[in-house]
Amino acid sequence: MITPALHEAAARLLGDILEGPGAADARMDRFFRAQPRLGPKDRGVIAEAVYGSLRHHRLLCALAQTPEPRHVIAAWLAAFEGYNARQLQTLGVAHPEALVAAARADRDAYPFAVSASLPDWLAARLTTLLPASELSAAAAALLAPAPxxxxxxxxxxxxxxxxxxxxxxxxxxxxxxxxxxxxxxxxxxxxxxxxxxxxxxxEVQDEGSQLIAPLLEPRRGERIVDYCAGAGGKTLHLSALLANSGMLYAFDTSQKRLDRLRERATRAGCDNIRIQTLEAGPDNRLKRLYGKIDRVLVDAPCSGTGTVRRSPDIKWRLAFERVAHLAGQARAILTQASRLVRPGGRLVYVTCSVLREENEDVIADFLAEHGEYTPIDASGILTRRGIPFSARAPDADSALRLWPHRHGTDGFFAQVLQRG
Structure with missing residues (x-):
């Protein structure tokens, strides 16, 4: 049972996340560090209320008829925690009977974007990406906490x-x-x-992310590049698949993320990783590797729309205009990384986005300008690796598309390309 004090604290934190820059988990960590008197149980109550309110924020605003954080938290308590009017009244909620009635009414009466708690632009894109018969399941899966x-x-x-x-x-x-x-x-x-x-x-790693490294089909002794390695989840998996052989380069423009990779690689016993911080844009130091790398992974910076189960604040921080910028960035990175691939080598482009603008459109533009590359069927690769994905993939082309409602994973897109 949430207390009035914890209700107020949750409302403050929710407002801070929605109004300020930065990811929800980072802002939540700062909030709790500034509140040392909160015990683990109290922090858990607050975190659950805030993340629940972020997931269902648009619907909760409709139920409460206001975006004011105290009322949004109260709407979450009524709609998803079963609070009655008397319990809400003890929290100082105005008109608790009306809120409980709204919370228990038929939610199908709301437009899809509201009931699914999505911004209009993202809801509209889902309707073009998925069959109408899957929309309800997709919305429910995106709202559910990830395992x-x-x-x-x-x-x-x-x-x-x-x-x-x-x-x-x-x-x-x-x-x-x-x-x-x-x-x-x-x-x-x-x-x-x-x-x-x-x-x-x-390592903690979503199952969908675990399916990416096998797409490179790394062979012992090869030279492989993880071009946007970040903190290195896929780099570490590649190192394990190589059994610590060969040469695995981990590149990124963020020194902070690569420092995290160094720590993780040491703990994991990965000895074949070479880490290098890149300059933003083309980096002339890479010219020595042009045309010499067997396999290159490009896990491109993206909107993260496939990860809203874990980071529901993405829905409210991301504007569609930002997607176009990210897609342009991904095009540039893919072109830069492709120069590393040797003739006969492999290039794998990946995002944790479900948006066509960052996925199919980027690949189409790349192939139009790089006729030396040919798409390869991703499901066939996974089948060869003992991963029975083909029976679960309704899409007809060669790309890998993972959806929470179809596969129980985060949303991912991957296209495997072979250089002629």
Whole structure:
């Protein structure tokens, strides 16, 4: 049961996230550091209320008939936590009977964008990307909290051994249905205190993300580039698939993210990674590698619309105008990275976006200007790797598209290209 004080704190935090820059998790961390008297249980109550309100924000505003954070939190309590008018009244909520009545009314009466808690532009794009028969399921999946997925680090353990270790510590995780390295826990749990984490036996990684590195089909001894490595989730997976052989370059323009990768690589026992910070735009230091790399991964900066289960604030911070900018950036990065690929080598373009502007349109423009590249069927690659994706993919072309409602993963797009 939330108290008046925690209700007020949740409202302050919700307003801070919606009004200020930066991701919700970072702003939440700062908020809690500034409130040291809040215990773990109180922080959990506040976080649940805030994330629930972010997920369903547009619907809650409609129910409360105002975007004022206190009323939005109250609407979440009424609509999703079952609070009655008396309970809301103890929190100082005005007109609690009307709010409870609105919360319990038929939500299908609202337009799709409202009931699905999406901005108009994103709701409109979903209707063009998916069959009408899938829209309700897609909306529900995007609103649901994501499970906790981890990837067993095969440099140090295997999935079955890791699963048993978790079970012995009281953490029940099930094998992921697609990734042969993944384990999943439906509810959130802190696994970072487990000795297996300190020993580098696993990394937290969405199952969809675990399907990306296999698309490169890395072979031992090859030279591979992760062009937008970030903090290195896919880099570490590639290192494991290479069994620490070959040369794996991790490039990014963010020194901070690459520093995080260094820490993770040390813990994971990855010895074949070479990390380098790039300049923004073309970096002349890479010319020595032009045409010499066997496989290149481009995990392009994007809108993150495939990850709204984990970061629901994206929906309210992202303007469509920003998507066009990101797509342009992705085109430039893909072109730069393609120069590294040797004849006969492979280039894989990936985003965690579901938007055509960042996915199919970028690939179409690239292929129009680079006739030496040919698309390869992604589902066939995964099938060869023992990942039975083809039976789950209704799309007819060669790209990989992952959706929460179809596959239980974050939303991803991947196109595999072979250089002639």
């Amino acid at each position: 906790l997925d981890v990837r067993a680090n095969t440099l140090k353990t295997d999935r079955a051994t890791l699963q048993q270790a978790f079970a012995s510590a009281g953490h029940e995780l099930d094998p992921t249905p697609l990734s042969p390295w993944g384990l999943r826990r439906a509810s959130r749990a802190s696994l970072f205190r487990a000795p297996e984490f300190a020993a580098g036996h696993f």
